[in-house]
Amino acid sequence: MTKKIQAIRGMNDILPKQTKDWQKVEDTLHRVLANYGYQEIRLPLLEMTDLFQRSIGEVTDIVEKEMYTFQDLNGDSLTLRPEGTASCVRAVLQHNLLTQGIQRLWYYGPMFRHERPQKGRYRQFYQFGVEALGVPGPDVDAELIFMTARFWQELGLKGLQLELNSLGSPESRTNYREALVAFFTKHQSALDEDSQRRMRTNPLRILDSKNPQIQDLINEAPRILDYLDDKSREHFDLLQNLLNKVGIAYKINPRLVRGLDYYTRTVFEWTTDQLGAQGTVCAGGRYDGLIAQLGGNTTPAAGFALGLDRLVALLKDKGLIESQTSVDAYLVAVGIQAEKQALYLAEELRTKIPTIRLQTNYNGGNFKNQLKKADRSGARWALILGEDEITQNTVGIKDLRGTQPQQFIPWNKLPDHINQQLKG
Ligand code: ATP
Numbered sequence: 001m002t003k004k005i006q007a008i009r010g011m012n013d014i015l016p017k018q019t020k021d022w023q024k025v026e027d028t029l030h031r032v033l034a035n036y037g038y039q040e041i042r043l044p045l046l047e048m049t050d051l052f053q054r055s056i057g058e059v060t061d062i063v064e065k066e067m068y069t070f071q072d073l074n075g076d077s078l079t080l081r082p083e084g085t086a087s088c089v090r091a092v093l094q095h096n097l098l099t100q101g102i103q104r105l106w107y108y109g110p111m112f113r114h115e116r117p118q119k120g121r122y123r124q125f126y127q128f129g130v131e132a133l134g135v136p137g138p139d140v141d142a143e144l145i146f147m148t149a150r151f152w153q154e155l156g157l158k159g160l161q162l163e164l165n166s167l168g169s170p171e172s173r174t175n176y177r178e179a180l181v182a183f184f185t186k187h188q189s190a191l192d193e194d195s196q197r198r199m200r201t202n203p204l205r206i207l208d209s210k211n212p213q214i215q216d217l218i219n220e221a222p223r224i225l226d227y228l229d230d231k232s233r234e235h236f237d238l239l240q241n242l243l244n245k246v247g248i249a250y251k252i253n254p255r256l257v258r259g260l261d262y263y264t265r266t267v268f269e270w271t272t273d274q275l276g277a278q279g280t281v282c283a284g285g286r287y288d289g290l291i292a293q294l295g296g297n298t299t300p301a302a303g304f305a306l307g308l309d310r311l312v313a314l315l316k317d318k319g320l321i322e323s324q325t326s327v328d329a330y331l332v333a334v335g336i337q338a339e340k341q342a343l344y345l346a347e348e349l350r351t352k353i354p355t356i357r358l359q360t361n362y363n364g365g366n367f368k369n370q371l372k373k374a375d376r377s378g379a380r381w382a383l384i385l386g387e388d389e390i391t392q393n394t395v396g397i398k399d400l401r402g403t404q405p406q407q408f409i410p411w412n413k414l415p416d417h418i419n420q421q422l423k424g
């Protein structure tokens, strides 16, 4: 027998039973994004490799070891996007969106990182990305956080923890970096190999290490908040005031540095302890330097990315997504005449009831057999068309989920009848 080909490790199929859950979450997020006046932008999955190297930073997990990079037939180095902010900024600059007043954007789709696959960590995963461009003040940082809080509220999700930090300005970060290097140099022997290398290349990344053996040392390291410049301190205080005012609880985590280089000032993460090790559901912050770094005018910006795989898993674990059916009615047709008529009847119902989800039976089969299929489809009702119904111009309606006795409805009354039932 020919060997069956399997999907690539860490790249999952989302099967029909699951897509319903995803759609429900996606719909809620779309609605809330519209509440805040954000517009959707659709971006390519492939970009020039240079874009990510210049934005995410050479010495980050993503650029060092997680990118799917290859040469295309022209010899260009291309990369499957590992995140969306760089592409979004590229598009904004390429199409001059800022001069047209388009400043608030969102996008959704798969991202690709060559990580070790495990629960909540995949090689193709899905993110909603949200970016607010051109606003320097903490009000927009606050708005982004309000929006995420509203996501959870609309989804019925309780118990996520908001962690907050400020990375200050590039200048204050340089001072902090020196202090950090001095500290880790003193404790060099206690560091793992990765962290020793990072001490020379990107010491802030050490704080991001997931190695449990160096967590105690990391906890003793100097705190970035003690090195903030006055303006960044003020920005951070104002943000906290705004959050306090609307009653959003948060915890300041001075170790929160985020995995990408482009952040300045505000960084935040929403985490849960209910997903095992991969507990960050949503993460973001301010990136005032990135747009200039990618060739635009200096423009402040802030944004976040929300991991859908983790969010859907969490909602599912907590029983917050009900399984949805995909059909309302299943049309059973027994006999040659009925089979012929069924196709037309189904079309007519779809015309007259635009919201109906109606599946017709194919490949014949006897009555019992077709009813079984109707039941398995998850439909609420079986619509039954047999020889008798054809001669009497009626359709039988059998309630597959309740105890209502079967009814016979004349064809011309059927759309109204179904409409009533769907509303009820
Ligand atoms: P982590 O520390 O978990 O590796 P990160 O800092 O690399 O996360 P970001 O690049 O900020 O993550 O991405 C934002 C969100 O996207 C994460 O909080 C998470 O929900 C999701 N995410 C990131 N990488 C993956 C992945 N490999 N599989 C599933 N979801 C992911």
Ligand code: MG
Pocket (backbone or CB within 6 Å): 061, 259
């Ligand atoms: Mg990561």
